[in-house]
Amino acid sequence: MEAGGDAAAPAPGDAEDVEDTQFPSEEAGDGGDVHEGSPDPEDGGLEETGPETKEQPPDLLSPLPQSEAPSCTCGLWSPAASENSPMGGPESGSGSQGGDPSDEDWRSKRKHVFVLSEAGKPIYSRYGSVEALSTTMGVMTALVSFVQSAGDAIRAIYAEDHKLVFLQQGPLLLVAVSRTPQSASQLRGELLAVHAQIVSTLTRASVARIFARKQNYDLRRLLAGSERTLDRLLDSMERDPGALLLGAVRCVPLTRPLREALGALLRRCTAPGLALSVLAVGGRLVTAAQERTVLAECRLDPADLQLLLDWVGAPAFAAGEAWAPVCLPRFNPDGFFYAYVARLDAMPVCLLLLGTDPEAFHDMATCRRLVEDGMHTLGAMRALREAASFSNASSASAPAYSVQAVGAPGLRHFLYKPLDIPDHHRQLPQFTSPELEAPYSREEERQRLSDLYHRLHSRLHSTSRPLRLIYHVAEKETLLAWVTSKFELYTCLSPLVTKAGAILVVTKLLRWVKKEEDRLFIRYPPKYSTPPAAPAASADQASHNGLFTGP
């Protein structure tokens, strides 16, 4: 096997680090040739991995404790469950059943996520009923406080094929127990997203205050109704890992003139205190306009934007116009914005207006009518409807494109995030990927692809030994992942592709993306300036803002 990097457009140059090994042995053999995050794109490490006969080598997860400071191995999580089915088996919506840790079905889940309070009170569990799990959660609390008593913090436990990742956020403890090939830091990223979701409804300050007041408070009371949101979040991370892996949002492909007209429209329709206007379809961005000063002083984190996109995509917003407080955890975890959310014209097109004035509902509603009228004048509704109706039946409301559009036979799927973007563009990190089509139409196939993407991502971004290019031959597909200073790319190719063929496909893909870039991405995010909202008066905002009055 040889490294054939120079055939592709921006060639990675010499591959000085060609290895023909499998992942696990690499992780263990952390020898001398460590790349220190080489900033030079020419200085790329090329890695190849041979075909893996098993989806999940049993020894894959155990020996990689390098980057995780205090970790210990113990048999807390009996691996008995893993015999059941390698791909997670019956995943289909069984959140309500049992939850007894001895229950075979419960144990066979690929990934569990728990949220508990510092006092060990259960708050959320991905599967099963929280009540039945109180002893299990008790064990987790014990583990955490045991390590804490030694002045240390537990971060992860590797037990045979399981990874247990712990994340302490204020008075909340989040735990992931996973049999997926995700790395501990990827799992930690998911736990952070779960925490952000909780913070977005309650704010960090109010969570802290509640537990400061009453240590054994049952937070489930306040989170009632949010469980399903968390379930949805975890499901979408499993099925569509792009947003979280790449830290970017996905855009609806749209012609540049139309997108710019819509951006100009959002820029025109402002209200006092308005900070962000977003048009979205099915959790994907059409365009977003930001208040100029927000943009200049503090960036809108893609994680916050993704959270908003998921939020407005929720079926709870299907009827009427909604007006709700929402906290953007990365922007300011302790304060609320007020969000106006409406579906335009009974379409899946959703308008979100985020402002700071709690009384501005009617201003926002006026704003929405302006946007709606403007869109009718532009004929944008029809264009968006067409975009929405293109996508296949599986997700009728999410406009997308087929991988066929690239015109590169053998290419099955890809994730592409541009990095060579002008500064004003960087405010809105974006990525693009086509619809998942056959053979990735079944849940387990998608899961397999998601696992492979995760694995490649963790290799590219390994803290101890990052790579630039990976050519990975898996059992049912071939993958090529490549990160340069200009882009980050993950491609999934047919298993029969040759290496030269793969490079040809990737070259073609890069050319296509370049050509279509105006359509795929928001090149010039619109900005506007609004007068500030009328300030509401109060010293200790949090006590009433924090949604907790205490009955």
Place this chain on the structure above:
Amino acid sequence: MHLALRPGGRRFDLGAEGWAPSWPGAAASYLFSPPVPTAVATAPACLWREAKFSQARRREKGDRELPCGTQNAQQSGSLEVSRPGEHGMAQVAGASRPRAAPGQPFVFKLVLLGSGSVGKSSLALRYVKNDFRSTLPTVGCAFFTKVVDLGAASLKLEIWDTAGQEKYHSVCHLYFRGANAVLLVYDITRKDSFDMAQQWLKDLEKEFHPGEIVVMLVGNKTDLGEEREVTIEEGKEFAESKRLLFMETSARLNHQVTEVFSAVARELLQREERKEGQTQRRDARLALNERPAGQAKCCAR
């Protein structure tokens, strides 16, 4: 079954107290509304708000030091930043404007309150769209409008369907401020939701004068009669003791849903007509004091 109507226009008599609305909660409620700009400004990176709001905030600080009586006048001053032209009654601005323009139908703000999953959204959806489906918990608040034709007159209802979940309780004050009518919804199969409705009423009493708003107690889910935990008598008795309107409904079977809203609308209209009469009488008096009468609008008596 009907709310007691206090005679006379005492509340807006211009006595020694000046022009401040006389219920204590009004001033307080504005003070305690979530002051988001301040919150945003506390973020380390958020210098952008700091500058813009510092001036206004200084003014607020001044407000707080003032004795209660003068507070309102001061505050309305700072409010003019966003709503010029609305004096005095700025606390209830935005929502409470019964008559938009002469010749236009009356506009009333109706708020649905109650515990989670008692059927507030279902009632609203049934009434506005004649639709019933299993809804997800409301986020914050959903807003609908519906024009009610009462034969002789028609009026427009702005329906605010609030979230019943506890996490949204404190923001609910935001939504029911300036309301003209409230539907207190409970689930007849859940005693706790009935208790919660009584709790909501206490909150309302803090915010509004007795008789200022139309309150109707609504026992929903009569289709689940066999699981009933709150008898119709209990509901009726409580409603009578508090002088509330009362009805039992089923959003699923579309039983008495429209009737609930029409009854409230009728009551609102009657009160508005009675008030118009009073306003005319008061106009004469107000003219002596050189105060525009329009400012007493929010007093839906």
